[in-house]
Amino acid sequence: MTRFRLTVEFDGRNFMGWQRQKHGATIQGSIEEAGASIAGQPTPVMAAGRTDAGVHGLAMTAHIDVAREFTPFRLMEALNARLKPRPIAILSCEEVDPEWHARFSCIGRRYLYRIINRRPPLTLEAGRAWHVIKPLDADAMDVAAKRLIGLHDFTTFRSVHCQSRSPVKTLDRLEVRRNGDEIEIIAAARSFLHHQVRSMVGCLVLVGQGQWTADDMTTALEACNRAALGFNAPPDGLYFTQAVY
Amino acid sequence: MTRFRLTVEFDGRNFMGWQRQKHGATIQGSIEEAGASIAGQPTPVMAAGRTDAGVHGLAMTAHIDVAREFTPFRLMEALNARLKPRPIAILSCEEVDPEWHARFSCIGRRYLYRIINRRPPLTLEAGRAWHVIKPLDADAMDVAAKRLIGLHDFTTFRSVHCQSRSPVKTLDRLEVRRNGDEIEIIAAARSFLHHQVRSMVGCLVLVGQGQWTADDMTTALEACNRAALGFNAPPDGLYFTQAVY
Numbered sequence: 001m002t003r004f005r006l007t008v009e010f011d012g013r014n015f016m017g018w019q020r021q022k023h024g025a026t027i028q029g030s031i032e033e034a035g036a037s038i039a040g041q042p043t044p045v046m047a048a049g050r051t052d053a054g055v056h057g058l059a060m061t062a063h064i065d066v067a068r069e070f071t072p073f074r075l076m077e078a079l080n081a082r083l084k085p086r087p088i089a090i091l092s093c094e095e096v097d098p099e100w101h102a103r104f105s106c107i108g109r110r111y112l113y114r115i116i117n118r119r120p121p122l123t124l125e126a127g128r129a130w131h132v133i134k135p136l137d138a139d140a141m142d143v144a145a146k147r148l149i150g151l152h153d154f155t156t157f158r159s160v161h162c163q164s165r166s167p168v169k170t171l172d173r174l175e176v177r178r179n180g181d182e183i184e185i186i187a188a189a190r191s192f193l194h195h196q197v198r199s200m201v202g203c204l205v206l207v208g209q210g211q212w213t214a215d216d217m218t219t220a221l222e223a224c225n226r227a228a229l230g231f232n233a234p235p236d237g238l239y240f241t242q243a244v245y
Numbered sequence: 246m247t248r249f250r251l252t253v254e255f256d257g258r259n260f261m262g263w264q265r266q267k268h269g270a271t272i273q274g275s276i277e278e279a280g281a282s283i284a285g286q287p288t289p290v291m292a293a294g295r296t297d298a299g300v301h302g303l304a305m306t307a308h309i310d311v312a313r314e315f316t317p318f319r320l321m322e323a324l325n326a327r328l329k330p331r332p333i334a335i336l337s338c339e340e341v342d343p344e345w346h347a348r349f350s351c352i353g354r355r356y357l358y359r360i361i362n363r364r365p366p367l368t369l370e371a372g373r374a375w376h377v378i379k380p381l382d383a384d385a386m387d388v389a390a391k392r393l394i395g396l397h398d399f400t401t402f403r404s405v406h407c408q409s410r411s412p413v414k415t416l417d418r419l420e421v422r423r424n425g426d427e428i429e430i431i432a433a434a435r436s437f438l439h440h441q442v443r444s445m446v447g448c449l450v451l452v453g454q455g456q457w458t459a460d461d462m463t464t465a466l467e468a469c470n471r472a473a474l475g476f477n478a479p480p481d482g483l484y485f486t487q488a489v490y
Contacts, residue, residue, distance in 0.1 A: 011368045056369060080365055087368035123256045123332035124301060127367065138461055 001067050004075055005096045006031075008047070011087035012056040012235065013127045019050045027057070027088055031064065034082035038075070039068045048106040048243035052195075054235030056128070059091065061243035063102040074083040100245075108172075108244030109192060113185040113201045114237045117178075121228070127184070130201075130237035136208030138178035142189050144214040145174040145185075148200060148221060155224040156205075162194035167224075169193060176204060183208075201233035249309050249320055250341045251276075253292070256332035257301040257480065258372045264295045272302070272333055278307065279327035283320070284313045293351040293488035297440075299480030301373070303357070304336065308347040308490035345490075353417075353489030354437060358430040358446045359482040362423075374427070375446075375482035380452030383423035389452040389459040390419040390430075393445060393466060399438050402448075407439035412469070412484040414438060421449060428453075446478035 008027065016024040020032065028045050035043030047062040066075065076093035078133055085090070099111035114129040115136070116122055122131045148154075155167040185204065187197050203220060207211040210219075212230065220228040253272065260447055263271040265277065273290050280288030292307040311320065321338035328334070359367040359374040360381070367376045393399075393416055418433035430449065432442050448465060451457040457465075457475065465473040 009365070009368050011371075058369075086368060087371060089365040089368050091363075091365050097297075118336075120321070120336050121329060122296070123254050123301075123334050124373065126256075126332060228363040 001097050001098065002070070003098045003100060004064050004066060004072060004107070005094050005100065005102065006045075006062045006064055006076075006079075006090050007092040007093050008057055008060040008062055009055045009089045010060070013055050014087055017051055017053045017055070018237070020171060025086070026038070027051075027060075028062075028082060030086050030088055031062070031079065032160045034079050035064055035066060037082055038078045039066050041067055043067075046102045049109055049192075049240050050104050050105075051238075051240055052235050054127075055240065056236045057240045059133060059242055060240050061102050061106070061245075063100065074093050088149065091203055102243070105245050106191075106243045108188060108242070109240070110186070110188045110244070111192075111197045111198060112239040113187070113233065114239070115183040115185070115201075115205070116181055117183055118181045122223035127236050130234050132205060134209045136183060136205065137210070138176050138183050138208065140207040140210075140214070141185075141204045142176040144215070144217040145200075145204060147178050147214055147217045148174055151222050152221055154196055154221070156226060156228045157179050157196045157199035158193040158226065159195035159199075160226065164191070164193050167193060168198070174200065195232060197238060198204055198233045198235065199229055203230040205233065206230040246302075246310050246312050246343065247315070247344060248341050248343045249311065249315075249317060250339050250345065250347065251290075251307045251309055251321075252337040253302055253305040253307055254334045254336050255302045255305070257296060257299045259332055260298060262296055262298045262300070263292055263305070270295075270331070270404075272305075275328060275331050275333055276307070276324065276335075276450075279324050280309055282327055283323045284311050286312055288312075290296075291347045293347050294354055294437075294485050295469075296485055297480050299372075300483045300485065302485045304487055305485050306347050306454045306490075308341065314358045316376070334478050338416070347488070350490050351436075351488050353433060353435055353487070354485070355431070355433045355487035355489070356442045357391045357484040358432070358442060358478065359484070360426055360428040360430070360450070361426055366467060372481050375479050377450060379454045381428060381450065383421050383428050383453065385455075385459070386423040386428070386430075386449045386453040387464040389457070390421050390449060392459055392462045393419050397466055398449065398469050399441055399466070401465050401471060401473065402441045402444035403438040404440035404444075405471065409436070409438050412438060415442070419445065434449065440477060442483060443478045444474055446482070448475040448479065451475040
């Protein structure tokens with residue numbers, strides 16, 4: 001059995017999320033089906049993160065265990081050929097130690113959240129960014145974002161379905177910057193709670209619209225209560241961009 | 246009758262091109278239908294350029310003639326509301342002199358062509374860029390592009406369906422630059438022949454793959470013969486980005 005590390009790009013609009021499900025297309029399920037059809041036996045796939053339905057991947061890191069002999073290049077080619085026409089692409093493939101694990105060896109995750117802040121509807125960016133009509137003050141959002149950095153109990157920003165053992169996490173980066181109509185939010189941590197990035201972005205948008213102050217962000221954080229959450233940003237704007245090992 | 250200048254963004258994948266047709270959705274047809282339903286009578290629309298099926302618009306300039314009284318903001322809002330869910334958005338609207346004409350007053354057109362140059366298939370960029378697998382030398386492409394700049398007979402790069410009176414045009418800019426896997430080509434001229442940008446890009450890719458030299462580009466240009474063309478790049482990567490007045 002050989003373990004290969006994969007870098008995976010996908011358009012999340014077409015899937016019920018990363019994780020394999022009994023009904024409905026998922027990214028993990030698609031790659032495992034492709035792998036099994038190549039190897040003639042199951043090829044389990046694990047990833048650094050489990051993204052929700054509609055969330056995109058620019059460089060998700062995963063591993064796949066394959067019993068048959070393949071060069072990394074041939075495996076990548078065979079997977080990409082089998083994955084068509086689904087919008088999933090294996091960008092790189094390399095052999096790794098069988099002890100190496102895409103999820104458990106990962107020491108850092110990075111996400112990008114894209115907002116298009118304008119009045120007219122989206123065309124080319126529909127489903128690829130969150131459309132926010134009301135003008136946003138990106139500088140105020142960036143100031144409020146800093147209130148969340150560091151070691152905190154992030155219960156306020158945690159989905160009720162979160163399976164993490166502890167709500168205490170260290171947020172390393174949360175940055176907001178504007179480039180024309182587009183606002184980019186970058187989040188980095190060793191790991192995130194389920195819905196944490198989207199929950200933080202939802203509250204940052206309340207700050208950007210002037211409904212919340214930076215102090216309201218601190219109050220929400222300290223409440224350690226999901227009911228204190230502003231709201232969840234939609235999945236459309238969220239991209240998994242990097243796993244660090 | 247009041248004339249309004251519009252800036253229009255659209256995802257070309259969903260349309261048979263800009264120009265109204267008897268059968269099939271077009272951008273011009275969609276805006277005219279929306280305008281007529283608002284004004285209760287025909288509202289003719291004209292644009293700086295007529296893009297082909299699959300070609301996108303980031304900022305196409307058009308005008309619309311409306312007999313009913315509207316503020317520019319209300320007209321823009323009403324058009325955007327009527328255009329949903331089609332991927333067309335009116336980004337700006339302003340009243341202009343009835344003599345002003347989106348096509349005939351235009352003194353410059355600018356296009357962007359996007360190539361993603363990598364082996365794995367496209368996911369998020371499918372339909373939004375041309376996927377070229379073979380490695381391209383963008384510097385060689387940029388050198389060859391310079392052979393086309395200036396006043397030339399562009400018959401080689403002209404569609405048989407082109408309605409332009411003369412094949413002689415002045416190409417002001419044709420630049421190729423690489424940014425990671427992406428190659429951007431920027432083209433600017435007072436006006437272009439039908440298929441000219443896509444024909445030039447097709448030949449530039451032959452240069453980038455080492456099949457053509459810069460001298461071959463000059464030979465093709467000087468042939469003034471469509472048969473000397475390398476090939477036409479697909480519409481997916483082409484964006485109308487600016488009209489100058």
